[in-house]
Amino acid sequence: MPSLKSRIVAFVLRHTRKKAFRSAEGLHAWIARSRPVQDHRPPAKVAQRVDIRQRELGGRIVYEVRPKGAQASRRLLYLHGGAYCFELTSFHWLLIAEMAERLGAHVSVPVYPLAPEHDFHEIYAFTTAIWRDVLGGDAEVVVMGDSAGGNMALVLSMMAAREGWPRASRLVLVSPGVDMTLANPETVSAARLDPWLDIPGGMEAVRIYAADLDVADWRISPLYGDLSVLPPTLVFSGTRDLLHPDAVVFERKARAAGVDVEMVTGDRMIHVWPLIDMPEARRARDRMVEWLSAPRPSTGRRNLLAGA
Numbered sequence: 001m002p003s004l005k006s007r008i009v010a011f012v013l014r015h016t017r018k019k020a021f022r023s024a025e026g027l028h029a030w031i032a033r034s035r036p037v038q039d040h041r042p043p044a045k046v047a048q049r050v051d052i053r054q055r056e057l058g059g060r061i062v063y064e065v066r067p068k069g070a071q072a073s074r075r076l077l078y079l080h081g082g083a084y085c086f087e088l089t090s091f092h093w094l095l096i097a098e099m100a101e102r103l104g105a106h107v108s109v110p111v112y113p114l115a116p117e118h119d120f121h122e123i124y125a126f127t128t129a130i131w132r133d134v135l136g137g138d139a140e141v142v143v144m145g146d147s148a149g150g151n152m153a154l155v156l157s158m159m160a161a162r163e164g165w166p167r168a169s170r171l172v173l174v175s176p177g178v179d180m181t182l183a184n185p186e187t188v189s190a191a192r193l194d195p196w197l198d199i200p201g202g203m204e205a206v207r208i209y210a211a212d213l214d215v216a217d218w219r220i221s222p223l224y225g226d227l228s229v230l231p232p233t234l235v236f237s238g239t240r241d242l243l244h245p246d247a248v249v250f251e252r253k254a255r256a257a258g259v260d261v262e263m264v265t266g267d268r269m270i271h272v273w274p275l276i277d278m279p280e281a282r283r284a285r286d287r288m289v290e291w292l293s294a295p296r297p298s299t300g301r302r303n304l305l306a307g308a
Contacts, residue, residue: 002268005278010240010270014195021083021201028204031085031116038087040111046093050100058129063109065100072106074292075139077131077168079156081147081175081272083202084115084123084209091275092146095285099144102289108134119211120219124155131156132165140169142292146272147243150176154222154230161229171233172288175272179223179246180206181215186245196271197242223250232260234291236284238269262291 002010020030042052042063051066066072076099080092088111100107110130113123135141145153150173160167182199191199210220218225223246233254237247251263264287266273266280274284 003279006269006273006276006280009276009278010195013270017196018194018198021196021198023200024204027083027085027201028116034086040088042093042097043090046090046097050097057110057133058126060113060126061111062130063111065096065107065109067100067104070104072100072104074103074105075134075137075141076100076103076105076107077134077141077143078107078109079112079127079143079145079149079152080109081145081149082114083205084148085205087111087114091272094277095146095275098285099288102285103292105142115205116208120209120213121211123209124219127152127156128159128165131160135160135166135168141166142170142172143168144172144174145176146174146275148177150174151178151180151222154178155219155225157230158218158222158225161226167229168231170231170292172236172292173233174236174274175238175241175243176235176247176250177243178221178250180210180221182242182246184245184249187242190240190245191242193240194242194271195240199242202242223253226257227254227259228257230254230257230259230261234262234264234288236264236266236274238266238271238273240268241271243271 020026049068051068053064055062055064078096080088088109096107096109099105108130110127112126143153143157153171153173154176157168157171159165182203187199191197206215206220213220215221216224235247235251237244247263251261254261264284266284269280274281
């Protein structure tokens with residue numbers, strides 16, 4: 001049974017954030033309300049835990065996060081989610097800090113431009129630059145991303161293979177968007193179960209992000225790209241997530257393409273549940289650390305049962 005905390009979170013989301021995704025108008029209204037108050041800077045409690053420095057690349061901010069008082073032995077690039085329209089949040093920062101501490105990792109966190117003020121071409125002008133900058137050194141780099149950031153991690157991995165850029169050693173994807181057509185027949189029933197996301201607002205977010213690209217283009221929907229080029233990949237997806245049916249298809253297609261992929265299914269868990277402070281998230285983060293600490297990832301399917 002899901003924890004009390006997870007049920008409370010789902011209840012609150014259904015009566016607040018779900019409004020942003022019930023319609024295109026709702027999405028734009030939420031963007032308009034959030035822009036003046038969103039702040040990508042790390043919260044004070046995070047800044048006290050880890051060493052955070054700020055630099056610029058191409059006129060955009062990149063945060064460099066390291067464990068305090070220790071030499072970083074691993075390298076990570078974190079791409080945050082937010083439907084391509086919303087900024088880094090404290091939930092992202094808490095996960096980033098935990099990965100830096102528990103893995104002894106140097107984590108690069110780019111503040112990429114957002115839709116609708118910017119589109120795919122402008123966003124990827126920056127994210128390809130940060131990819132080549134971070135992955136261009138001697139160290140192996142793990143790329144992590146949640147939601148839209150998971151989508152970007154997949155697209156950039158495919159771009160890297162096509163263009164001959166340095167490639168990630170592993171991917172960790174939390175509730176990734178893999179098929180932004182949202183045409184899977186199971187998505188409609190998934191949307192009714194999802195207390196957060198919905199189809200109309202989700203499709204509008206994709207529309208204002210995609211610019212002149214068709215939503216079925218692999219650069220928007222990486223499910224239709226060459227999955228065989230992906231490194232070992234760990235995927236987290238909850239069964240009360242609008243994006244879950246497509247994550248299941250992705251896992252199957254990636255495995256068929258020869259990818260070492262592990263799918264961790266959160267029973268009755270919501271979108272990006274590993275980012276939220278609740279018992280199920282702690283178990284998910286333990287699996288992230290275990291998988292990334294192993295010399296070679298173990299693959300397969302796991303269920304994180306709500307009461308386990």
